[in-house]
Amino acid sequence: MGSKDASYWVRRLKLEPHPEGGYYRQTYRSDETIPQAALPQGFAGPRAFSTAIYFLLDGETFSAFHRLRSDEIWHFYFGSPLVVHVIDTAGRYSPISLGSDAESGQVFQAVVGAGAWFAAHVADWRGWALVGCTVAPGFDFEDFEIANRKELVDKYPQYREVIRKLTRD
Numbered sequence: 564m565g566s567k568d569a570s571y572w573v574r575r576l577k578l579e580p581h582p583e584g585g586y587y588r589q590t591y592r593s594d595e596t597i598p599q600a601a602l603p604q605g606f607a608g609p610r611a612f613s614t615a616i617y618f619l620l621d622g623e624t625f626s627a628f629h630r631l632r633s634d635e636i637w638h639f640y641f642g643s644p645l646v647v648h649v650i651d652t653a654g655r656y657s658p659i660s661l662g663s664d665a666e667s668g669q670v671f672q673a674v675v676g677a678g679a680w681f682a683a684h685v686a687d688w689r690g691w692a693l694v695g696c697t698v699a700p701g702f703d704f705e706d707f708e709i710a711n712r713k714e715l716v717d718k719y720p721q722y723r724e725v726i727r728k729l730t731r732d
Contacts, residue, residue, distance in 0.1 A: 569621035569642075569691035576617050576693075583709060584626045589702075590695075591615040597700050603677075605632055611701030620645065621691035625684040628710035628730050635675045636697040637661055637683075643690030644669055648725055650680040656722050660686065661694060680710055682729035 572578070578586035593612035602610060610633075619642075620626060628648075637647060637659075644662030651657070662669030675681045685692050712730040716723050 569619060572619055572691075572693055576619075578617060578619055581618070581626075582707075583629050584624050585618055585620040587616045587618045589614060589616050593701060602700060603632070605706075606700070607705050608703075610703055610706075613697060613699040614701035615695060615697045616702075617693065618696050619691060619693050620683060620685050622685065623688055625729050626682055628680050628682040628715060628726060630678055630680050630708050630710070631675075631698065631702070632677055632706035633698045633700050633702065634677050635681075636699075637673045637675065638695040638697065639663065639669075639671050640693045640695060642685075642692040644686040645683055645692040645694060646686050647673060647675065647681055647683045648729060649675055650719055650722060651676060652678045654719060656719075656725070661692070662686070680715065682725075684729065 573586050576588055578588050581587040592614045595612050596609040597612060599606055599608050639661040644660055647659040647661060649657050649659060659673040660669045661673060710730050712726060712732065715726050715730065
């Protein structure tokens, strides 16, 4: 893997730009669906049981603060460690370090709960990271909200610096 770089994986996995930043490709969408009546309030229709994507971030690229109506499980594959910044629904901030060095506190998997604001970047802002994301109930762009910088800072002024760094105007 040492000679493979981010552009190799973008080409090899046929990744495309993602609206939140980085590159992705959906790799799985369950054929079975959950009817809207069986979902929590806020879903506008039925959803697949689950979906999965490849997701790649490199260099100074970042995944801007956003939230989903569903839980999202992040899976580290390889590359540089990735930091996922989470502001949960109770307003608590916690960074998650995804990577392969368990001795330094990195984890292979992490869950971002439904409704939490979250953003991600490569820990050193120079390397690249290839991860996977699994969403259940399945991802739908109707359930995806990009943060408005001013509104998020107004709601969580104590996290102003990380919000400014990981949102777009």
